[in-house]
Amino acid sequence: AQSVTQLGSHVSVSEGALVLLRCNYSSSVPPYLFWYVQYPNQGLQLLLKYTSAATLVKGINGFEAEFKKSETSFHLTKPSAHMSDAAEYFCAVSDRDGGFKTIFGAGTRLFVKA
Amino acid sequence: DTEVTQTPKHLVMGMTNKKSLKCEQHMGHRAMYWYKQKAKKPPELMFVYSYEKLSINESVPSRFSPECPNSSLLNLHLHALQPEDSALYLCASSQMDKTNTGELFFGEGSRLTVL
Numbered sequence: 414a415q416s417v418t419q420l421g422s423h424v425s426v427s428e429g430a431l432v433l434l435r436c437n438y439s440s441s442v443p444p445y446l447f448w449y450v451q452y453p454n455q456g457l458q459l460l461l462k463y464t465s466a467a468t469l470v471k472g473i474n475g476f477e478a479e480f481k482k483s484e485t486s487f488h489l490t491k492p493s494a495h496m497s498d499a500a501e502y503f504c505a506v507s508d509r510d511g512g513f514k515t516i517f518g519a520g521t522r523l524f525v526k527a
Numbered sequence: 528d529t530e531v532t533q534t535p536k537h538l539v540m541g542m543t544n545k546k547s548l549k550c551e552q553h554m555g556h557r558a559m560y561w562y563k564q565k566a567k568k569p570p571e572l573m574f575v576y577s578y579e580k581l582s583i584n585e586s587v588p589s590r591f592s593p594e595c596p597n598s599s600l601l602n603l604h605l606h607a608l609q610p611e612d613s614a615l616y617l618c619a620s621s622q623m624d625k626t627n628t629g630e631l632f633f634g635e636g637s638r639l640t641v642l
Binding site: 445447449454455456457458459462464503507508513514515517518519520 | 531533558567568569570572575577582583615617619628629630631632633634635636638
């Protein structure tokens with residue numbers, strides 16, 4: 414069975430600082446991996462996805478993530494945080510048989526201090 | 528701008544009411560989903576439709592009744608709900624062809640309050 418673990422329910426950074434949100438997955442087969450962002454009272458928006466083409470994936474808004482099979486990790490980073498990055502971030506995994514069941518991590522709330 | 532449109536954005540209903548949530552997408556996606564999200568929690572899958580047929584029901588109580596009238600529309604009929612059903616209900620869609628990677632396209636959600 415697939416699962417996703419996000420380390421840290423809350424992360425606080427200063428504006429301009431590095432953002433690092435951690436995600437580890439468990440899957441018996443090569444998975445598809447995603448990071449979604451959710452702003453207050455809105456739906457989820459895809460930040461980036463890993464589908465095995467490249468281990469370093471670049472997404473929107475300056476975010477990127479690196480797939481590390483040996484560590485079963487897919488951590489999300491951004492070199493310089495902006496106030497507008499404050500939101501809830503979900504790591505997610507889906508299998509490769511059609512992707513009907515996407516498993517979401519518990520989420521990490523990112524706070525950005527001025 | 529989201530390409531998945533949900534209405535209404537907010538809904539307040541009593542436990543004896545019957546109401547419906549609606550979702551529409553025009554991206555040609557043949558899979559559509561209902562998720563339920565409680566505050567400070569991740570989305571939980573409720574139903575999946577593929578090619579307008581119900582593929583997955585995650586043991587959702589019968590007071591929630593999904594319907595997929597055509598490939599662009601998805602409804603969730605609500606009847607005799609409980610206060611604990613108050614949540615954000617999210618609709619999503621995805622591709623069904625060989626390019627499908629499981630990427631979900633979400634609407635902005637319908638905030639439901641049951642009194």
